[in-house]
Amino acid sequence: MINRLYFTSNNKQIQQHAFEAIKEEQNTIGYYALPEQDITPVSAYCQTIPEEIRTIVVIGIGGSSLGAKAIYEFVRPVKKLKRKLYFFESTDPINITTLLSKIDLKTTHFLVISKSGTTVETFSIYKYIYSLHNDPKAYTFITDPGSPLEQYAQSIQASILHLPNNVGGRFSVLSTVGLVPLALCGIDIQALLKGAQVVKESFFNEGYLKDTLLKKAVYYAKNHAQYHINCLFAYSESLKYFCEWYVQLWGESLGKHQRHSAFHVGLTPIGLIGPKDQHSFLQLIMEGTRDKSVTFIKIEDFNDRITIPDITLPHLESLDVLNGLPFEKLINMQCDSVMEALLNEKDIPIDSIIIPKTDEENIGSLIFYYELLTSLVGELIDVNTYDQPGVEAGKIILKKKLEDNIQKLEQKNSG
Amino acid sequence: MINRLYFTSNNKQIQQHAFEAIKEEQNTIGYYALPEQDITPVSAYCQTIPEEIRTIVVIGIGGSSLGAKAIYEFVRPVKKLKRKLYFFESTDPINITTLLSKIDLKTTHFLVISKSGTTVETFSIYKYIYSLHNDPKAYTFITDPGSPLEQYAQSIQASILHLPNNVGGRFSVLSTVGLVPLALCGIDIQALLKGAQVVKESFFNEGYLKDTLLKKAVYYAKNHAQYHINCLFAYSESLKYFCEWYVQLWGESLGKHQRHSAFHVGLTPIGLIGPKDQHSFLQLIMEGTRDKSVTFIKIEDFNDRITIPDITLPHLESLDVLNGLPFEKLINMQCDSVMEALLNEKDIPIDSIIIPKTDEENIGSLIFYYELLTSLVGELIDVNTYDQPGVEAGKIILKKKLEDNIQKLEQKNSG
Structure with missing residues (x-):
């Protein structure tokens, strides 16, 4: 990948x-070490899943699903995969019913992913599915060693895989959490890790990304009071779920109380897909408040050569400029044009990331690039990048509501 | 629908x-008059499409697709529809190829939607599809009266429908643009308009929504320097594309130069889906910079009664509080819990919208509510809500690039 910054940032000392x-x-x-991990255990586990299994289902939410989904949806349109992958990640009943109607329970293997085993969404869904299909062999549990969930899995003699140490959910895609579902579908996880490794080496071993990442992170941190919204404008539909993964990574890591002050700080992530969002969000970037930076992502080779045919439509001859153009060239010209238009404004910080093609290695690079950038910015804006204390309050209130509800039911039954 | 504000706003004069x-x-x-329109012409047109047509495809982008998609995806999970609906809205070649592989050209009718007939995305895709399937009877063109596109459609003797006067793309979902594809799929467009009408009457005829909408709009406008990010947190997967429609409506309408100043202003829309985004964006709202308002959308009746079964998992007994709970009750308790947690912070402006159930009337109400709110806020922050001059610069650069490309090709061919 190539990353070009169109703004200057020179603070060698802070860098x-x-x-x-x-x-x-x-x-x-823990996440820094993931690119070099030995994937033998993952591959060995995958061998234990019978060929008759045609569908893999992840029951998990947030960090337990977004990363694998980003990679699966990126690779799927260009690679014939071995199995289908679905994600149960909502308590929306219609969503659960709709997803269930798409799968055949007999040929499905379920991966239940939760650190502790107390995630409300994951276990309400698991209970429901288990009541329909109570065969322990159809389930694998991915959890922390010694967790109550591991004990439960042992009690029903289901398969268990462990989460690595000190890897938070949103940084866990290159661990068992992402690698297992992806490998089961035929995604080349070795290439994925190789892509991450290339970025890691370029950063830590004084390669070209060290300079770029540091400049970008310092710029974002120093100017965060003005440019506190960061737009990722990706010119490919296949990066839609990558954008969702980025939104979680960036928002949950960087929206915090500062460690050494009473300030609330935060950088707001926005995922955009081009050219579609040129017809939606672009107006706001171009003429709205100057509070947004934009990173464009372009794919050089879409591995699809369809071309606009050389036909003239009467009365629409002005469109003949499109004739003969491969779509992959058009979409990249659209990206370049919007980038130029925004650069002409002079006060919008822009950079571009160019990835050569749609494959595992490139998405691996992109993921590790964003993880490093998040860690750098978190350090520079003085937050704990790796916790999420803000989500606890709602969980406590929900627990209280659930307990009150049970009490009411019990009173009703005994009354 | 019920809309409750959890902040105070008392500026009767500005209201x-x-x-x-x-x-x-x-x-x-023009959009204000759409709820009362006579749908006879739309119904009559729909009668002309043969029963053998199983798939409707919209070729259109931005305002030509987002609204119909929002409604279709909202209603689809709970209603058996007559035909499938697809949207071609990207020049991404892989996306085009993937979508084409899902449809049978022989049983598909295409709606090509463009005001002028010069939208690059729409016509590059149209040319490609027309080269594969050049039967004019398979296409209907929805465009402005007298446009070059209408002339083209006449020249090939294809069907033509008109856009209404003075209705911009992002406000056009309740016109032919949205009604035609939706009616062809069996969506009850009369109920859709009725829902819009209910909101319109409540606002203009001194009903309860007048007060609420005015208070909310004035609050957003007066506090826009602080709370300039507006999150829509919808607790249903079926509102995912409604959120995308909202993002376009809000962002493109309100991100502008002020009419009477040199200021850039803008309110940044963010669409979130609960409970999924509790595990992604919530941390940023809860602990990040205090620049976000949040509107929660809840659906009372999901029309799906699946329930968490009454089973105890050994070692996970704490989850028994979930037993016997219908999922629709759980998801709404999750919404209430997060709302309470945010209200406890005291400095985050919150409101909630409760819609009774998933049907056409309710999505019609929601759409018209947001259109009115957008118009009100646009008026109050002194922008032209209905134009989008900021997207022109990129189009001009693209046109130049395309012309240069053609010239280069011609020189090559003649050289």
Whole structure:
């Protein structure tokens, strides 16, 4: 991948400070080591799933689903995959019923993914599906060693895989959480990790991405009071779920109380898909408040050569400029045109990421690039990038509501 | 629908000014009159499409597709529809190829929607599809009277429908643009319009929504320097595309130069789906910068009674509080819990919209509610709500690139 910045950022000292902090973090934060992991255990596990299994279902939410979905949906349109992959990630009853109607329980294997085993969404869905299909062999549980969920899985003699240490949900896609469902579908997980490794090496071993990532992170941090909305404008429908993954990574990591102040800080992520969102969000970037930076993502080779045919439509001759143009060239010209228009405004920070083609290695690179960028910006805006204390309050209220509800039911039954 | 505001807004004079301005706008802006339109022409047109047609395809982008998609995807999970509906709205070649592989050209009718007939995306796709299937009877063109596109359609003797006067793309869903594809699929468009009419009457005839909408609009306008990000947190997967429609409506209408100043202003829309995005974006709302308002949308009756079964999982007994709970009750408890948690913060403006059930009338109400709110806020922040000058610059650059490309090709061919 190539990353070009169209803004200047020269604060060597802060850059060096951030680089040292991130090097240091490798000792405590687990995701940095994932690119080099030995995938033998994942491959061995995949061998245990019978060929008759045609569908893999992930029951998980947030960090347990978004990463695998991003990669699956990126690769799927260009690669004949071995199995289909579905995600149950909502308590919306219509959504559950609709998804269930698409799968054949007899040829489906379920991956239940939860660190502790107490995620309300995951276990309300699991209970429902298990009541329809109570065959422990149809389930694998991915959880923390020693968790109550592991004990449950042992009690029904289902398969268990472990989450690695010190890897938070939103940084876990390159661990068992993402690798297992992806490998089961025939995604080349070794290539995925290789892509991540290339970025990691370029950053830590003084390659070209070190300079770019540091400049970008320092710029975002220093200017975060003005440019606090970060738009990712990806010119490919296949990056739609990558954008959702990015939104979680960025929002949940960087929207925090500062460690050493009482300030609320946060960078707001927005995922956009071109050219569609030229007809939706672009007006706001172009003429709205100057609070947005934009990163364009372009794919050079779509691996699809369809071309606009050389036909003239009477009365619409002005459209003949399109004739003979491959769609992949058109979509990239659209991206370039919007980027130029925004650059002409002079006060919108722009950068572009160009990835050569749609494959596992490239999405692996993109993922690790964004993980590193998030860690750098988190360090520079003085937040704990890896926790999410803000989501606890709602969970506590829900627990209270559920307990009150049970009490009411019990009173009713005994009354 | 019920809309409850959890913030106070008492500026009777500004409210009255906005109300008068919007009443006045009815004379010039076309969308206000759409709820009362006579749908006989749409129904008559639909009768001309043979029963053998199993699939409707919209070739259109932005305002030509987002509204119909929002309604179709909302109603589809709960209603057996007559035909399938697809949208070609990207120049991404893989997306075009994938969508084409899902349809049978022989039993498909195409709706090509464009005001002028010069939208690059729409006509590059149309040319491609027409080269595969050049039967004029398979196409209907929806365009402005007298446009070059109408002339083209006449020249090939294809069906033509007109766009109504003074209705911009993003306000056009309740016109032919949305009604035709939806009616062809068996969506009850009369109920859709009725839902819109209920909201319209409640607003203009001094009903309860007048007060609520005015208070909300004035609050958003007066506080737009602080709360300039507006999150729509909808607790139903079926509102996912409604959120995309909202993002276009809000962003493209309100991100502008002010009419009477040199300021860039803008309110940034964010669409969220619960409970999924509790595991993604919620942390940022809860602990990030205080620049976000949140509107929760809840559906009371999902029309799906699936229930969490009454089973105890060994070692996971704490989850028994979920037992016996209908999923539709759980998802709404999740919504209430997050809303309470955010209200406890005291400095996040919250409101809730409750819609009784998933049907045409309710989505019609929701659409018209948001159109009115957008018009009100646009008036109050002093922008032209109905234009989108900011998207022109990129189009001009693209046109130049396309012409240069053609010249290069011609030189090559003659050289």
